[in-house]
Amino acid sequence: MEDVEQLATKDYKWGFVTDVASDTFAKGLSEDVVRAISAKKNEPSWLTDWRLAAYRAWLKMKAPVWPNVTYPPIDYQGIAYYSAPAAPKDKKQSLDEVDPEILKTYEKLGISLDEQKRLQNIAVDAVFDSVSVATTCKDYLEKLGIAFCSFSEAVHKHPELVRRYLGSVVPTHDNFFAALNSAVFSDGSFCFIPKGVKCPMELSTYFRINAADTGQFERTLIVAEEGAQVSYLEGCTAPKRDTNQLHAAVVELVALDNATIKYSTVQNWYPGDKDGKGGIYNFVTKRGKCAGVNSKITWTQVETGSAITWKYPSCILVGDNSVGEFYSVAVVNNRQQADTGTKMIHVGKNTRSTIVSKGISAGRGNNTYRGQVKVAKGAAKARNYTQCDSLLIGDRCGAHTFPYIEVQNPTAKVEHEASTSKISEDQIFYCKQRGISTENAINMIVNGFCKEVFRELPMEFAVEAQKLLGVSLDGSVG
């Protein structure tokens, strides 16, 4: 299979830098910086205090050491905690006021912010470094009672909702990175789907890191009231840089009775070069709470980027009969490291969860699945099914599986299956005998391996994800 090793290495094509004037804080973190971020956003005092409490908690915490990843200590004073494209003082009202360079950036990334292109049936919130620069289809959604806007805007327009739900799923002191995010988060998306409304379009956020030496700390909050339904997508890219950049986001989902939230991610942060230089540290806390009966939260993620990924989109299944799902494809190539998985915490009766994790390791990448399934005492008849498969390409990569299964109810049923395999020479030869090149054969086999996850993604995303996978594995050894 030598020819596999010779496959050309395609480049990270999202790695360009946009030249915009920006308003960036000096590097460093202190209470004053936290206050300054809050002031910049003209936040109410309760939120400033909330941030400060998080900051003080963070100071007493230590970065987790249990993940199966290695990186030099991060200098938290070496990061700028706020960076926004310089803009008129007032918040932008329409796209006309957004810097054309930024609009061009999004066009180049394949994300149209033009209202006319609503045909795609996707509303987009575009986050550029620390701030949301544009949100499309807002008016249309507002007529349906759906709030879809930047987090900063929500703080002013929907203060009571923000106050009620912010930190209700991921408390400020939850973990080191969540605490840091709570102190310094700059922007993100806010979605609120009122009772009985089925959101007619996909809501999406596109995150772009542009500035150097900044961290991105976005905060997303999605609330689906009784009977509401929403499908939300996020995508992310960053320029190629030799230094590592920190991205520490927090996402909170709340589903009330009979509500459904589907959250899909295609994470394509800059992964660093083939020797492991540069790339994003993607340290993210994502958690959903199925608070109501019959509610359902589905996480689908395709993780191809980042130098290091550390994230566990989780579900707390509180409402009786609620459902949590996690579908994941994580690819590591070259020197990438991923420690990712999920937590399914069964609290309510008849709660069900499904975990399908597909890990692909190539090059010198290390891929870890870490998942917790916990059945609390009262979670009668809880069910979990976990399937966790690893595919290894090359003999210098690693695949690791660390499931934690904790059961305290005798009527629960938890099943976990894991397997590890490689692309066999026989498979490649079979494809070649049918006239298919090695490169296409590998692509086909890998996509086949991930199929159960891809079919959970909205159509456009699934196509994008398949392409990404091909690019991510280019140059991997066979």
Added chain:
Amino acid sequence: MSGAVAEMPMVKGCWPAHLDAFEKSPGWSAVPWAVGLRKRGSAAFHERGFPTTDDEDWRYTSVQALAATAFRQSLAARADALVSSTAKMFGFGLEGGPRIVLVDGFFSPELSDLTALPKGVRAGGLLRAMTAEKARVETHLGEIAPPSFSAFAALNAALFQDGAFLDVPAGVKVETPILILHLSHESYLASHPRNLYRVGAGASVQVLEAYASPSCDLYFTNAVTEVDVERGGRLIHGRIESESGNAFHVACTQGRVAEDGLWQSDVAALGAGFFRHDLGARLVGERAEARMFGLTIASGKQHVDHHTAIDHAVPHCPSREYYKAILNGRSRVVFNGKVYVREDAQKTDAKQTNRSLLLSEDARVDTKPQLEIFADDVKCTHGATVGQLDEDMIHYCRTRGMSPAVARGILTYAFARDVLQNFGIPAVKEHLDRSLVQRLLDAGRGA
């Protein structure tokens, strides 16, 4: 997986005093070459103290109660009439065969019977072997299970006074299984038996290492067993933990297997109130094989924690692991099984299965099967399930005229037999089957 890091004070309990007293007694330097090992053990324990639940390897098992208990130490062996009669109570199906008996951690020549062993086989107490068979012991002792392995292994290295020694020379096939019986019968006593088994090239032997007590006393057994299987050797290694319900039993069993060798470990966890077993196999030669079978039956407030590790260090090695647990009452069972496939260990074929049956409201299972794989051409799978008896099966039994309780009992028994049938010493398997059937029928029935 998350949460703030709590700073816990390091707990050492009564052990600094034990270490101190032993260091001043003649036992410490009775075998001069072992003093280095003892010192390393003592230093390692002083340095780390007991683990806390923040320690990933101990996240489901708290040693607080164990650490807080003031145990007594015994600086000399004794064998009295009472012991001699009780030793006969425990045969585990191997009655009348060769036996090595230890009482509270000390080898008892009077209670042991080694007359039937083939020529060349060396068996008996470890302490004696450390002098008489120095060359065979020194190279292995503390090397396969080093003091650095855990706080308990460290304590054992420092404080062990005796244990069982078995050496089967190359080519010798021992037909009759050997019983190695560790008896505990002193209340609040801590013992640290240390066993060493060597199986020479092409040799084969079956060993049952059993821990038992005639009492329901509180005491502490802290055992370490080191196993070395040389090229083409075969060791069928049964281990029955049938201690007093109030006892603490911590064990560290580590072995290495050379090419074409086989080590099969059959563990039955039946007794102690607190049981922790670290079982590890290193496959260091091609086609070396490890098999690990485990059956746990827990009830009351028992806490049973199995930590297993299979390290595939070289290519072409198979391993099989099958652990099952049946839980009743307020018992808690932990299974942590690691399969490690190192770089270059191509063509590894590893399969691990863990199944738990929860029979009561208050029982709890924590399972953590782990695969760590650094080679690509491997076949590794693991599966874990936690659940209850299959309702369809119960229904099927009922259509054949059984009451639900009887059906449950039978299915529980079947659940256990499924793993028991893999046990490698036929007489022990039959003994366990016979002696457990009633307990299992009752457990399933909810009695």
Added chain:
Amino acid sequence: MLSIKDLTAKVGAKEILTGITLNVKAGEVHAIMGPNGSGKSTLAQVLAGHPAYTVTGGTVTYQGRDLTEMTPEDRAKEGIFLAFQYPVEIPGVSNAYFLRAAYNEREKQAGRPELDVMEFNTLLKEKSKILHIDESLLNRPVNEGFSGGEKKRNEIFQLAVLEPKLAILDETDSGLDIDALRTVSDGVNRLRSKDRAFIVVTHYQRLLNYIVPDFVHVIAGGRIVKSGGKELALELEQRGYDWLKPAAAGAAR
């Protein structure tokens, strides 16, 4: 179409083919028979270019080109199709998707436009009707969870879709019951044409009751020890392979 001369090949250090000479013209059906381990499957694998086999001598000319110089996929694109003895499973990749990829590679090679999903599905449906293939098979992953008979049928279905010039069937009859054997043979017979050649590798004569060959060759010890018409197969059925062994030994001398 295919001319094999004094072909020798080995797997690892073991010489398996010791000198095969065989000429196949368009429209012909050649049966290759022989006892287990004689080298007949090796011949099929070598013609398809399996990397485990090394050609150590002789020549293989296919349509005027040196076949041994071509990659497996180029051979396929030039019209060589191997129906595998043990078809490989590719989890998650549907038969239809797999076949379209293979089909379009060939079309690209021939300078013809590729077919899109709709066009190709139409083609697949036609072919599946002709061969009585259940359409649900098309959407199942390639060979995954297929029974032995389904796998073999799927190979013949692929053969029908890819329309090769030279089809090599490697023990397609092994493991088939009589009904499956008939279905598979019917499929092959439909595909016989004056432009297409077949090499049918089999251990048993019974397949040749259904796929009637023009020539029968017997391989033993890595070379062809006897060639004849279809009646040779019947003779083998009655007399077994043993009577040919001295001839093999003689030939090897």
